Amino acid sequence: MTTTGGPHGGxxxxxxxxNRDFMLLWGGSAVALVGSTASTVAYPLLIxxxxxxxxxxxxxxxxxxxxxxLFQLPAGVLVDRWNRKRVMxxxxxxxxxxxxxxxxxxxxGELRLAHVMVVGxxxxxxxxxxxxASTAAVPNVVxxxxxxxxxxxxxxxxxxxxxxxxxxxxxxxxxxxAVPFVLEAFAYLVSxxxxxxxxxxxxARRPARAAMPDDTGPVRSRRARITEQFGRMxxxxxxxxxxxxxxxxxxxxxxxxxxxxxxxxxxxxxxxxEGAGPASVGVLLGVxxxxxxxxxLAAGWFCRRVPLNALVIGANWVWALLMCVLFLGGxxxxxxxxxxxxxxxxxxxxxxxxxxxxxxxxxxxxGRVLSASSLLANGALPLGALxxxxxxxxxxxxxxxxxxxxxxxxxxxxxxxxxxxRRATTTAADAVPxxxxxxxxxxxxxxxxxxAVPVATAATPAEPAATTVPEPR
Numbered sequence: 001m002t003t004t005g006g007p008h009g010g011x012x013x014x015x016x017x018x019n020r021d022f023m024l025l026w027g028g029s030a031v032a033l034v035g036s037t038a039s040t041v042a043y044p045l046l047i048x049x050x051x052x053x054x055x056x057x058x059x060x061x062x063x064x065x066x067x068x069x070l071f072q073l074p075a076g077v078l079v080d081r082w083n084r085k086r087v088m089x090x091x092x093x094x095x096x097x098x099x100x101x102x103x104x105x106x107x108x109g110e111l112r113l114a115h116v117m118v119v120g121x122x123x124x125x126x127x128x129x130x131x132x133a134s135t136a137a138v139p140n141v142v143x144x145x146x147x148x149x150x151x152x153x154x155x156x157x158x159x160x161x162x163x164x165x166x167x168x169x170x171x172x173x174x175x176x177x178a179v180p181f182v183l184e185a186f187a188y189l190v191s192x193x194x195x196x197x198x199x200x201x202x203x204a205r206r207p208a209r210a211a212m213p214d215d216t217g218p219v220r221s222r223r224a225r226i227t228e229q230f231g232r233m234x235x236x237x238x239x240x241x242x243x244x245x246x247x248x249x250x251x252x253x254x255x256x257x258x259x260x261x262x263x264x265x266x267x268x269x270x271x272x273x274e275g276a277g278p279a280s281v282g283v284l285l286g287v288x289x290x291x292x293x294x295x296x297l298a299a300g301w302f303c304r305r306v307p308l309n310a311l312v313i314g315a316n317w318v319w320a321l322l323m324c325v326l327f328l329g330g331x332x333x334x335x336x337x338x339x340x341x342x343x344x345x346x347x348x349x350x351x352x353x354x355x356x357x358x359x360x361x362x363x364x365x366x367g368r369v370l371s372a373s374s375l376l377a378n379g380a381l382p383l384g385a386l387x388x389x390x391x392x393x394x395x396x397x398x399x400x401x402x403x404x405x406x407x408x409x410x411x412x413x414x415x416x417x418x419x420x421x422r423r424a425t426t427t428a429a430d431a432v433p434x435x436x437x438x439x440x441x442x443x444x445x446x447x448x449x450x451x452a453v454p455v456a457t458a459a460t461p462a463e464p465a466a467t468t469v470p471e472p473r
Contacts, residue, residue, distance in 0.1 A: 013143045016153065021141045021198045028194030029134060030157045032092065035187025036127070037165025039099065041282055042173045042180035044268055047116065049177065056113055058265055058389015064120030065261070065382035067128050069375070073233040075128045076371025084133040084202035089195050091130035096188035098123050099181045106178040132371060137202035159296055159347070163289030170282020236368030237375070244420035249312060249353050250376040252421075255411050256319065257377060260342075261384030262391065263404055267326075267339050270397045274332040284336055288343040295344040299351035308424040311352050315345045316412035323405040327398075356426075 016022055043064065047057040079087065098119040105111040138154070172179040241247050271281050302311060319342055326338040391400035415421055 016142065019142060021200045022138075024194040024198050025134070025137065025141060026153060026157060028191035029154075030161055031187045031194075032191035033158060033161035034165040034168070035099075035184040036095075037161055038169035038172060038180045039184040041166055041169030041285065042177075043116070043120065044265060045170070045173050045281075046177055047113070050111060051113060054265070054269060054392040055389045058385050058387075058392070060113070060116055060120055061261070061265065061385030061389070062382045063117045064124045065378070065385055066121060067124035068378040069380075069382055071125055071128050072132075072371045072375035072378070073237065073368075075132050076236070076368045077233050079129065079132045079136055079371075080368075084137050085195060085198065087133045088130050088137075088202075089192055091126040091133075092188045092192040092195065095123050095126050095130075096185045096192070099185035099188065102181045103178045103185065106181075128374075132374070133202065135370060140202050141198070141200050155296060155347075155351075156293070159289060159293040163286050163293060166289055167279075167282035167284075167286030170285070171279045173282075174279045233368070234372075236370070236372035240372050240376070245308070245424050248418050248420045250373060252312065252316065252411065252415055252418075253377045254380040255414075256316070256408070258380035258384035258387070259404055259407050259411070261381045262388030262400075263339075265385065265388035266392060266397060266400050266404065267335065269392055270335055270401065271332065273397055274335070276332065284340070288340045291340050292343040292347055295347035296351065298344075299348045302348045303352045304427060306352070307427055308352065308356060309422050311349065312421050312424070313412070313415045315349050316408075316415040318345050320405075320408045320412040323401075323408040327401045327405040352427075 043060055044057040047060050048054065051057075102111070102116065102119055105115055135154075168183070169180050172183060240250065268281055271284065276284070306314075322338040322342050326335045329335060329338065388400070391403055395403065
C-alpha cells in the first residue's frame, strides 16, 4: 500500500483515500446526510399537503429542531462517556425506524400531525447525539497530521449532500409523499452497515477512574457524581462566554440562524405563490447548495486576506442587502436569485471564524465546547421555525418577508457597533495559538486559560443544522 511520509520525517501515514475506516465513516455519513436533507425538504411540503396550514408546518419544524436547544450540553457529556460507535449505530437504527413509521402511516392513510411531531422530535434528538459522536470520532480514525484535511472533507461532504439531497427531496415528493421518507430510512440503514464494518474504536482507551471516598453511603456518592456531571456540562459554555469576540460572534450566529430558519419556510411559501412546484423548489435549493460549495472553496482566500472585523460586519450587511432585494424585488426571479446568493456567504463566515476560534483555544474542553457552540448556533433554529410559521399565518408571505428584512438590517447594525467585533483586526490565518504571546489587536484569549472551542457555525436557509442549519451561514 502506498503511503505518504509523516511530518518531520516521522512514520509514514496512509493517505485518507486509502484509510478504509475513514472512508467507511465518511461514505456512510454522506449517504445518511443525503437522506436526512431530502426529508428536511419533504417535511414542510408534507404538512402543507396534509393540513394546508403554514402554522402546522412551522410547528413541526420547531419540534424537530427543539432537541438542538434542549440536549446539546447533556449530549456532549454523554458522547464523552459512552461508546461512540455504539451510540451512532443505535441512532441510525432508531432514525430508520422513525422514517419507516411515516411511510407506513402514509400507506395506511393514517398520518397524523402528532405522529410527525413525535418522529421529528425523536429524530432531532438522535441527530444531536449522532453528530457530536461522529465529529468526536474523527481524530481516532485518522492520523493527527490529517485531521484538518479530514474535517475539510467532512465540510465538503455536508455541502455536497445539501446540493444533492435538497432538490432530490422536492423531486421525490412530487413522485409520491412517502418516497423521500423511504430514501431516508434506506440511507440510515446504509450508514448503520458502514459503521458495523469499521474496525477502529471511536474513542481512546479511557483510564480507570479512581474510587472516590464515600463516607455517607451510596446516595451521597450518586449525588456527588450527578453534581459533578452537571457542572461539567457548562464548562465549555462558560469558557466561550468569557471570550468577548467569540461571544459576540456566537450571538450574531444565533440571531441570523433564527432568521434563516424562518426564511426557509417563507421562501417555500413565496415560491409556491409565484407558481413554483415542489420539484422547482428542490432544484432551487440545490442550486443554493452549489453556491454554498463555491463559498467554501473561496473561504481560504478570505481567511488569508480579510480581517475578521471586516468579514463579520460585511457578511451581515451582504445578507441585509440581499434580504432587501428578496422583499422589494417582486416576482419569482429576484427572490430566487437573492436567496441563492445568501448561501455563498455562510461558508466563508464559518471557516474564518471557526479557524480563528480553533487556533486560539487549547484542546482540554473540546467535546463540551463543541456542544456549547452548537447550542448557541443551532439552539435558535426551532424558534426560527416557529416564528416563520406564525408570521406566515398572521401576516402573509410578503409582510413576513418584510419583518425578516428589518430583522436582518438590525443584525447588521448590531455587528457594526459591537466593540469586540470592531477590535478583531487580525485575519483568521494570523490567529495566535494559545501557547504563543498575545498579539495586541487580536481578540485572542489569554494563553494561560485552558479550554477548547469549536466554531459556532452560521445557518443555511435549507440545511437542518451544522456546522449547520438553514444555509446563508
